[in-house]
Amino acid sequence: MTAFDLATTSTIAPVDASPAPKPPLRVRRSPLVPPGFSRCGLLSWREQSGVLHIAHPFDERSISDAVVVDGLVALVEAGLLTGQAQFESAAMGIIRTSAGTPDEAWSAFYDNSLRELRTGASAFAPVHERAQSLIVGRTVLEVGSCFGFFALACAVDGLNVSACDISPGAVSLLSRAAHRLGLPVVASIGDATALPYPADSADTVTLIHLLEHLDPAAAHTAIGEALRVARRRVVIGVPFEDEPSPHFGHLVRLTEDDVYDWARAVPHTGAEIVVDHGGWLVLTPGS
Structure with a gap:
């Protein structure tokens, strides 16, 4: 995976080459399901003007590797995400929109993930x-x-x-x-x-x-x-x-x-x- 600069809302273009082009992704944090979005597991989504919009509820207290993977796997199983590059782009978007600065987001992601692994909360x-x-x-x-x-x-x-x-x-x-x-x-x-x-x-x-x-x-x-x-x-x-x-x-x-x-x-x-x-x-x- 590669790291991206953090932003409150981010547009991420897939980087993999495939016969069927993937829609670009737009990821944002929203504690509630935004109007016009459909719930899918931990996340919600909509497609608009050729862009796949993903909304997530995670903040510094809840962002972790386990919740990101669980949320995105549900989108994969629903046929909304395909391929490694799109999956990783969505993951980076979720992580970097979970807090207001790069240090806050990545620190919370690491701290929460390590705690879940140490306590057995992670699969x-x-x-x-x-x-x-x-x-x-x-x-x-x-x-x-x-x-x-x-x-x-x-x-x-x-x-x-x-x-x-x-x-x-x-x-x-x-x-x-x-x-x-x-x-x-x-x-x-x-x-x-x-x-x-x-x-x-x-x-x-x-x-x-x-x-x-x-x-x-x-x-x-x-x-x-x-x-x-x-x-x-x-x-x-x-x-x-x-x-x-x-x-x-x-x-x-x-x-x-x-x-x-x-x-x-x-x-x-x-x-x-x-x-x-x-x-x-x-x-x-x-x-």
Whole structure:
């Protein structure tokens, strides 16, 4: 995801190329459903003059990753939003219209999201809990960190954390959040298939909900890179879906068979496979 400047009301044009052009989005905050809008889950919407208008009720007390995702998934299921770029544009619009300044909006988004993950209020909390339970050592590298909630949670636990993501906007947001919270997270731009880290430089390397975004060849390369960088453990977590979710940027449908295939395909000195809110593969790098 990329960060946008905050505004009270914002117009966001989709950036993906597709056979059927998507309408531009206009997002605003409204505690009540505005006149002429239709309610859809947590959000409301209308189409007017070729523009999809989205209204949301979220403010600094309620904005979080969970409510944004829940609200937008309802629009996807209703056929109103399609594709990753439009989904992310709508998400950015909602976040940046939840408060009056950039610092207020992003601070509230991060604080509320981290609290929901920590208390179990977020549906994604069990994934974080499982991943954190699998970490060994004091140094952690999170690959594909996006907003970096997992990296920040690890830092709260007292670990020395590095994080990388292919999106400069996501890296910038994480760096700013870590600085504001006083947490030791060093975020860098990096491709999972060519990690910008030396060999054996982190005790644990995590790839949490990343490999479903890659084609099979790239996924294999990313696992190899993680094994190169990890001293003691690689932790891989993936969702099991009936169909890949294009609005999340998922390219492939993964099953338990894929997890076993990865364990057989890469060199390691030990592998553990767990099914819990998706699939987990824990690898011990070779000596």
